[in-house]
Structure formats: C-alpha cells, structure tokens
Amino acid sequence: MDPQEAVSAALLAPLGYAEEPVLERLHARLAAAAERSGDLDITYRTIDTPVGTLLLAATAQGLLRVAYERENHDHVLEKLSARISPRILKSAHRLEPVVRELEEYFSGTRSRFDLPLDLSLSSGYRREVLAHLPRIGYGHTESYAQVALATGNPKAVRAVGTACATNPLPVVVPCHRVVRSDGSAGGYVGGPDAKAALLMLERAV
Known part of the structure; x- marks a missing residue:
C-alpha cells in the first residue's frame, strides 16, 4: 500500500471500511472526482512488464514519466510533485491507453507508440x-x-x-x-x- 492509500485506510477504518476492494473503489471515485473538477494534475499507476514493474505518470497533456524500479518509484513521485505539481494521485483511468499500448508492444503486436506526450521534464x-x-x-x-x-x-x-x-x-x-x-x-x-x-x-x- 502506498502512502496515499495508507492515509485513506487510516481515515476510513473508523467508519468500518477495512476491506481492500472497498478502499480501492473509494480511491477510484476520489480520483475520478478530482480529475473531473480539475483538482488533479498528475495521475500515476504501475504496470508489470517483462522488464520489471514500470511506474507510469501522466498529465492532461499526455504521458509525462515512465520509470523503472531501480529509479525508486517513491523518489520519482516526490520529484514530480516538487517539479510539476503536488496535486498527484494514483488513478488508472487516464493511463488506460498507455497500458494497452505497452501490453501490445511487449506482446510483439505494436512497433510504435501513438500516445500524446508531455515533455515538460526535458528542454x-x-x-x-x-x-x-x-x-x-x-x-x-x-x-x-x-x-x-x-x-x-x-x-x-x-x-x-x-x-x-x-x-x-x-x-x-x-x-x-x-x-x-x-x-x-x-x-x-x-x-x-x-x-x-x-x-x-x-x-x-
């Protein structure tokens, strides 16, 4: 469980919400509401691949970051929060197209990516x-x-x-x-x- 999920669990436990599926649904609803209201600048999730677990992070503009485990995912998120925006939350919705294209790439059915990119981290x-x-x-x-x-x-x-x-x-x-x-x-x-x-x-x- 990442730090944000731990906070959610601590807040919800007194209300009797202790099961992981319930917390996941509530977290997803929170992320969706934040995204709709414009209060969410960066969403992230992880994906298991043949080259290890990759961290994916995106803004409304496009895919912002892909990070290997050896880069320390927590450290990468901290840097994104400091450099781009502290309004960052774990959410799968915005990253579904990225996950789909990565799965196609690793299965050998995709030879190029057709994803919007946010190149704010390079100049x-x-x-x-x-x-x-x-x-x-x-x-x-x-x-x-x-x-x-x-x-x-x-x-x-x-x-x-x-x-x-x-x-x-x-x-x-x-x-x-x-x-x-x-x-x-x-x-x-x-x-x-x-x-x-x-x-x-x-x-x-």
Missing part, C-alpha cells in the same frame, strides 16, 4: 534528441554519434548520451535503440538486462 538539446529517437526504426539502432549528426550537432556525442540517460519516457521514447559506435549496448536507465531484452524483443519480431 533544450535533450528535447531535440528525444524528438529524434522515435525516428529510429523498430528493430534498428543508431550510434550516439549518428544521433548527434542527425540532430545537427555532430560534436555532441556526450550530450546525446546524457539525453538518453535522463530520458523521462524510456521504452515509449526508445533510447534503448541508441548504442555505441562499436555496436555494444552502452548504458541504459533501466539497466543492461532491460536494454538487451528490449533490443531482443524488437529483433525477434
């Missing part, structure tokens, strides 16, 4: 790199040097690496398709095993 050259990454074809890779050249800054190889390492939307914005010039995988926010799994998934289809 400057990093955002230029993120804009280029979806242009790397499914099942293909580019080197950091090739991405630097494609974004009009051939000397910015290290900056491309930084942009990939700080990508707020891994998997959906495919920084895993960027590798070293010698063909080796290079670093990845989700770890080397996750990067290898994503590349293998795309090449196997």
Whole structure:
C-alpha cells in the first residue's frame, strides 16, 4: 500500500471500511472526482512488464514519466510533485491507453507508440534528441554519434548520451535503440538486462 492509500485506510477504518476492494473503489471515485473538477494534475499507476514493474505518470497533456524500479518509484513521485505539481494521485483511468499500448508492444503486436506526450521534464538539446529517437526504426539502432549528426550537432556525442540517460519516457521514447559506435549496448536507465531484452524483443519480431 502506498502512502496515499495508507492515509485513506487510516481515515476510513473508523467508519468500518477495512476491506481492500472497498478502499480501492473509494480511491477510484476520489480520483475520478478530482480529475473531473480539475483538482488533479498528475495521475500515476504501475504496470508489470517483462522488464520489471514500470511506474507510469501522466498529465492532461499526455504521458509525462515512465520509470523503472531501480529509479525508486517513491523518489520519482516526490520529484514530480516538487517539479510539476503536488496535486498527484494514483488513478488508472487516464493511463488506460498507455497500458494497452505497452501490453501490445511487449506482446510483439505494436512497433510504435501513438500516445500524446508531455515533455515538460526535458528542454533544450535533450528535447531535440528525444524528438529524434522515435525516428529510429523498430528493430534498428543508431550510434550516439549518428544521433548527434542527425540532430545537427555532430560534436555532441556526450550530450546525446546524457539525453538518453535522463530520458523521462524510456521504452515509449526508445533510447534503448541508441548504442555505441562499436555496436555494444552502452548504458541504459533501466539497466543492461532491460536494454538487451528490449533490443531482443524488437529483433525477434
């Protein structure tokens, strides 16, 4: 149970609401009401995938954050609250299309994502790199040097690496398709095993 759910449970327990399904329904109603009233800026949920449990967070504008467990989901939520808005709540409704497309991707039936994105967490050259990454074809890779050249800054190889390492939307914005010039995988926010799994998934289809 996350901190918000614990608070809800503590408030509802004196009223006799102790069963988890009841708390979940009440929490869902609270989230839906907050979203309808405009009092909710960020919604989040988690999804189990072949590369671990991913945290998904979205604003009304689009998908804002995808985070691996190794990034510490609680820490990611705290940063979103401080940087974007403290009006953040766990809710599945806004993220249903994201979950559906991720499930299709991991099952091998989707090769590109068609989701609105909120790129508020990136700016400057990093955002230029993120804009280029979806242009790397499914099942293909580019080197950091090739991405630097494609974004009009051939000397910015290290900056491309930084942009990939700080990508707020891994998997959906495919920084895993960027590798070293010698063909080796290079670093990845989700770890080397996750990067290898994503590349293998795309090449196997």
